Amino acid sequence: AQKITQTQPGMFVQEKEAVTLDCTYDTSDPSYGLFWYKQPSSGEMIFLIYQGSYDQQNATEGRYSLNFQKARKSANLVISASQLGDSAMYFCAPAVGAGSYQLTFGKGTKLSVIP
Amino acid sequence: GAGVSQSPSNKVTEKGKDVELRCDPISGHTALYWYRQSLGQGLEFLIYFQGNSAPDKSGLPSDRFSAERTGGSVSTLTIQRTQQEDSAVYLCATEKRVDYGYTFGSGTRLTVV
Numbered sequence: 001a002q003k004i005t006q007t008q009p010g011m012f013v014q015e016k017e018a019v020t021l022d023c024t025y026d027t028s029d030p031s032y033g034l035f036w037y038k039q040p041s042s043g044e045m046i047f048l049i050y051q052g053s054y055d056q057q058n059a060t061e062g063r064y065s066l067n068f069q070k071a072r073k074s075a076n077l078v079i080s081a082s083q084l085g086d087s088a089m090y091f092c093a094p095a096v097g098a099g100s101y102q103l104t105f106g107k108g109t110k111l112s113v114i115p
Numbered sequence: 116g117a118g119v120s121q122s123p124s125n126k127v128t129e130k131g132k133d134v135e136l137r138c139d140p141i142s143g144h145t146a147l148y149w150y151r152q153s154l155g156q157g158l159e160f161l162i163y164f165q166g167n168s169a170p171d172k173s174g175l176p177s178d179r180f181s182a183e184r185t186g187g188s189v190s191t192l193t194i195q196r197t198q199q200e201d202s203a204v205y206l207c208a209t210e211k212r213v214d215y216g217y218t219f220g221s222g223t224r225l226t227v228v
Contacts, residue, residue: 004157033214035216035217037216043204043221043222044219044221044222045158045206045208045217045219047216047217047218050214050215050216052214091157091158093158102148102160102163102171102174103148103158103160103217104160105150105157105158105159106157107156107157108157
């Protein structure tokens with residue numbers, strides 16, 4: 001069975017500091033890449049960043065960046081200069097499939113930003 | 116519309132009743148997914164539609180669950196003879212291109228009493 005591991009059920013970070021959210025996956029090669037989503041308390045799922053499986057460089061998107069280590073099946077999300085609005089659940093999701101794909105989500109990490 | 120629209124936003128039903136949940140995708144998005152999220156949990160894949168291809172139903176938890184997508188647009192998820200363990204938020208997502216990510220609807224919160 002495919003397994004996504006987000007080892008930190010809850011994390012705290014001081015405002016303006018950087019934080020790393022861990023993700024490892026025990027799936028077949030995510031040939032379609034890997035995603036991170038944010039879910040604030042309102043419940044909406046917000047797409048943050050995408051890492052193509054064969055991209056040579058780690059993805060960056062504003063304050064978000066990925067530390068993608070394909071051989072280790074690891075894709076940690078780094079949030080720089082944390083803001084209070086970053087407080088939310090964060091989900092890692094590799095896209096696995098052949099021809100078509102689906103996202104398989106981890107159980108998430110709850111991030112709380114402290115003023 | 117500009118986003119993925121789901122209705123109803125909340126549904127309370129009695130155990131044993133059937134329910135229908137609706138998803139209106141973003142125009143032009145050919146891929147449509149249904150997920151459910153139980154309280155405090157991650158998202159569980161249910162079913163996937165892509166264009167005119169046969170849907171991937173591998174995530175449906177039982178034969179009480181079914182879904183259809185008419186004309187490659189609106190999708191309906193039907194749960195027959197609802198059970199209390201069906202209580203969850205049911206999320207619909209559509210996608211235009213893999214690197215754009217899924218666009219999720221705001222979900223339907225189903226409560227079976």
